[in-house]
Amino acid sequence: LVSCELSGEAPLSIVASSGGSYKVVTSGALDREQASEQRVTVVARDRGRPALWSSRELVLEVSDVNDNAPVFEEAAYSAYVAENNAAGALVLRVQARDADAGANGRVSYWLAGGSAGAAGAAPLVSVEARSGALYAQRSLDYEQCREFTVAVRAQDGGSPARSSTATVRVFVLDRNDNAPRVLWPAAAARAAAGEAAGGAAPPFEVVPRSAEAGYLVAKVVAVDADAGRNAWLSYELVQASEPALFRVGLHSGEVRTARAVAERDAAKQRLVALVKDHGQPALSATATLHVLLADSLREALPELSERPAAAEAAAAELQFYLVLALALLSALLVLSVALAVLARLRRAGPPAVGALRGVPVSHFVGIDGVRAFLHSYSHDVSLTAPFIGTLCPGASFRGEVDVGSIFSLKFGGHGRKREVALGWRFVLCVFIELCFVSSFLLLTSVIPPCILYSQWM
Structure with a gap:
């Protein structure tokens, strides 16, 4: 008779079967992920004296079943991205491992939802299915969305498929991309908001001429949408009608008198304050403040009623x-x-006397022995037809002709002057x-x- 036995630590056992055959059966669960193969030695012995035996090593390969879900390296990830990034920039790379083999261990990645915070429902990131790399879908803005979370699911290719989920929290880092915005004075605030002033006179701060040093004139109020050092604001006076008369607080923005107001100081004062943040590079804005030195409203009204620059x-x-x-x-x-x-x-043509040129003096008619034409006045003269013929050849006249009806003769210098x-x-x-x-x-x-x-x- 022959008996068989197994030697080794594998969870296997050998049992006798009919007809002198034996079967190797499992005595416990096999786990391919722990041991992908099992090695045992089968020893066969007879019952003689001395007993003889022989052995044979058995190698068992354990086939895989999809009994393992993908496992992420970290249960929760954190990523930091500076704002104003380029679309398609790498945010983070996640990785999950599956202990199974073949298709059961092939992992794919998908977005499983999350919270985008103030950014709304628009997708901010995408994930590459094979590599698990997360890319920004668009440029991120710290002022709109400071952080958001996304859930990434890793799924294997088994049947049925197994999956697991990890959370990725993305923090948007601030950059100094916003200049300070002036809220007061109102004129500067309107200019920063892009509103048309329409030629209206700017508001004035009235300061009495009896004001002493340290008198509070106004306070420049400004805000910066950035964070951290990028939002730290400092104030300085860059222009003033009387530079020694006013000062501004470095961190408070309070405009005060640096000395007592003197009589020689102009009634109208114009101050320009610079508001600057501490980012790199630093951004700034200016605020213009108009100050009127007057002890009463009656004294200030004439100054306020002057025409503005637009007028x-x-x-x-x-x-x-x-x-x-x-x-x-x-x-x-x-x-x-x-x-x-x-x-x-x-x-004005040539004088009428031109027609009488060349007529002999003896042909003129005299009055009382004095030549009438020596007078400086005109006279009506009646001439006979033969005499008119000598003046105007070719003309036919009958009887006497009134020359005055034809033309008037004017002689002497007085007529020409007239x-x-x-x-x-x-x-x-x-x-x-x-x-x-x-x-x-x-x-x-x-x-x-x-x-x-x-x-x-």
Whole structure:
């Protein structure tokens, strides 16, 4: 008879079967992840004396079943990303291991949800299925989302599939990408917000002339959307009408008088304060403060009622157009006078006495023995037809002709002076008339803009 036995530490046993055969069976659970193969030695002995035996080593390979889920290296991850990163930047790489073999141990990664905080439902990161690398989907902004969490699931390829989940917490690091924003003075705050001032006068801080050193004038209020050192603000006075009169607190932003107000100090003071953060590089903003030195409101009102810069610019523009209109009207006036004089000179032809040149003196008719034409006045003369024929050859007349009905003769220097005087009177009348017309046009072009300007003021 032959008996068989096993030697070794494997969870196996050998049992006899019918017909002198034996079976090797498991005596406990096999775990491929602990031992992928089992080695045992089978010893067969007979019952003779001395007993003889032989042995054979058995190698058993344990096949895999999907009995292990993927396991992450860390249950929770933390990642730090500076804001304003480029889209597609690597955030973190997670890794999970599966002790199974083959498809049962092949791990894939998926996003299983999470919280994006203030960023809303838009995905901020993505994960690569094979490598477990998390990439930023877009540029992150610290001021919108300072931190968020995502859940990453690792799943194997077994059937049924097994999976596990890890939490990734992403912290967005701040960068100095926001300049300080001035909240007070109000004019600076409106300018920072992009609102149009519309030419309105800036607000004034009234300081009595009896103020001593340390008098609180105003406080510059500013905020910075960044964090940490990037949001630490400091204040300094960079411009002032009287640099020695005011000072500003380095960290408080309080504007105070550095000395007592003197009589020589101007009533209006303009201060420019610089607000700067401590980031790298540092960003800054300016706040303009208008101070009025006056002991009472009655004293301050005349200073406040002065025209603002926008009104002065409008007045300068109006003055330019008025000067231009006056220049055009003056040019039109000069041109009109020149044309009138030229037309008058062209109408004045040669003197009428030119037709009598060459007539002998003896042909003139005398009155009382004195030649009438020596007088400086004109006379009506009646001439006979033959005499007219000698003056105007080819003309036919019957009877006596009244020369005065044909033309008038003017002799002597006084007549010519009278014609010139009459010409200049005509020009003077034209000039006066054009002056009236130009004045009317000038008034109609100037008065409406002036009325509008006074109403605007």
